[in-house]
Amino acid sequence: MKLAILSRAPRSYSTQRLVTAATERGHEARVLDTLRFSIDLSGQEPDLQYRGRPLDDFDAVLPRIGASITFFGLAVVRQFEQMDVYTPSPSNGIANSRDKLRAIQILSRHDVSIPATTFVRDRADVLPAIERVGGAPVVIKLLEGTQGIGVILAPDTKVAEAVIETLQSARQNVLIQRFVAESKGRDVRALVIGDRVVAAMRRVAKGDEFRSNVHRGGTVEAVELEPEFQRVAVQAAQIMGLRVAGVDMLEGADGPVVIEVNSSPGFEGIERATELDIAGAIVDYVASQVAFPELDIRQRLTVSAGYGVVELAINEGAALVAAGTTIGELREMDIAVLTLHRGTTVIPNPRGERVIEVDDRLLCFGNLEAMRRLVPGRRRRSQLRLQPLPDAAIDDA
Ligand SMILES: Nc1ncnc2c1ncn2[C@@H]1O[C@H](COP(=O)(O)OP(=O)(O)O)[C@@H](O)[C@H]1O
Ligand SMILES: [Mg+2]
Missing domain, CATH: 3.30.1490.20 (ATP-grasp fold, A domain)
Structure with a gap:
């Protein structure tokens, strides 16, 4: 694999560790200064220039974009995406996580506790x-x-x-x-790669400081995370759209409270505290995913006019349930169910013979007209309160 690492600090601990880990594994890694790219939209296809010359082909890109260059950095990552180069840190995910309000707005509709x-x-x-x-x-x-x-x-x-x-x-x-007073001066950082937490540490603030950041003098120790903290960390990263993330959680009275999802987590503190090879785990993950470049589903699907992605929430009294409709029967209506959310489980590609039940949520791709016929109209929020996620709802109302 040929890996581009976008970094303005080639000698920083995390960047160095990524280069070493990639090289040790027989990959080729290059550190590229994020600010030396030119985004080239003059030709037939999206392209990038680096230091005034055409950029080599890369299989994957690992952006480590500092807060001060977010705008330009995001544009560069977006350009790599348009060129079908794989990244575990898509521009959308980085943008979501950079703005604390945007991050919390996105997390708030999911089963993830936030302050x-x-x-x-x-x-x-x-x-x-x-x-x-x-x-x-x-x-x-x-x-x-x-x-x-x-x-x-x-x-x-x-x-x-x-x-x-x-x-x-x-x-x-x-x-x-x-x-969150019960967590005063402490928080937990979980490092998520793909769909698991690979390392976690607790940070404890110095003296009577309430912020546990290492830059504020906080100290770190390795922790074994409870399953609920692991679930929440992975889910928060996925909701933000990041495959590599440092998820910060407070230890609230009722369990984990997510305060932040970092798109370029540093490795120094967590590798020292846990003695784990985080950089190696990231490189291995990226190597396993290079065949699947990030794609913007909505962008691609607009190509097929009349088709789209819709989430259907099945309410009490829904006609589909009364009729004992199956996933296979929806298929015949030109509606493919991509995932079925039932209770706390998500069933990808559900089988045709599965019967739809009350409280199911179906993520569907299909004929918009056929899906509209199943939806009596946009329900008001007051009616939606009990249903955390519906973009659309089916019932007999
Ligand atoms: N709502 C809160 N209740 C208690 N402590 C908090 C809360 N929000 C933040 N903190 C503390 O302050 C630290 C920094 O907050 P955070 O939102 O992560 O900002 P930053 O991006 O600057 O790290 C956290 O690591 C945590 O220790
Ligand atoms: Mg923080």
Whole structure:
């Protein structure tokens, strides 16, 4: 495999480890400076120039994009995607994770616990927002902070209001978040590769600091994660669209609370704490996936006019259930069921003889007209409350 590592810091620990791990495994790895690419859209096909010359062919790209160059870095990764080069860190996933608000918005509809969070603009809405997340003390966060910078614990409402007003007057967008007090000064970082957690560590803040970031003096220790923490970490990474991610979770009273998903997690702390070969695991994973470049399903499917992807949530009293409809019968209506969510399990490519049940969720690709006939119309939110995920719903209403 020929691997491109996008990094502005060729000598940094993580970049060096990736190069070494790839080379040890007989792959060819090159570190390319993200800012020296030119995105070339002048020819027949999407292309990239590097340092003014046509770029060699690569099988995979591992982006390690710092927060300060997110915009350009994302454009470069997106260009690799258009050129069908595999990446475990698609541009969409990186973009989702970079913005704390966007990340939490996306996670919030799934079965992943996040701290109660609000986002407001008008001064008049600040106080009610603080109350909604449980009142002071509250955490105030800049949307695009890293390393603990821009994360503030406001002890009372007065301070919270003052901090928010100050930041907003400096044109900064801020989140207001419930302070998960039982986790004060500690969090868990799970390193997810593909669909499993390969390593995990607990970070403990220094002194009476509440932020456990290593850059804020936090110390690290290896931990064996409980299955629920592992499930949540993998799910959070998948929801964000990342195959390699560092998922940060607080240890809440009711289990894991996801606060952040990092698209370029550093390896130094976690490799030292766990003595595991994270870089090697990433390289092995990438080598196993190069045949499957990232593709934007919606983008590709618009090519087939009249077809699309729809999620159908089967409600109480649905005609399909009353009729004992099977997956195979939907197929005959020109609707292919890609996955069937039933309870806590996901069944990919369900068999034709399976009978549809109440509370099933079907991710379908098919004839939009045929699917529309099954859906009586967009249901209102008040009706959707009990159903966490429906984009569309079937019932007899
Ligand atoms: N809602 C919260 N309750 C308690 N502690 C928090 C909360 N949010 C963040 N922290 C602490 O602050 C640290 C930094 O927050 P985080 O959102 O991860 O920002 P950053 O991107 O700067 O690391 C976390 O690692 C955690 O220790
Ligand atoms: Mg963090």
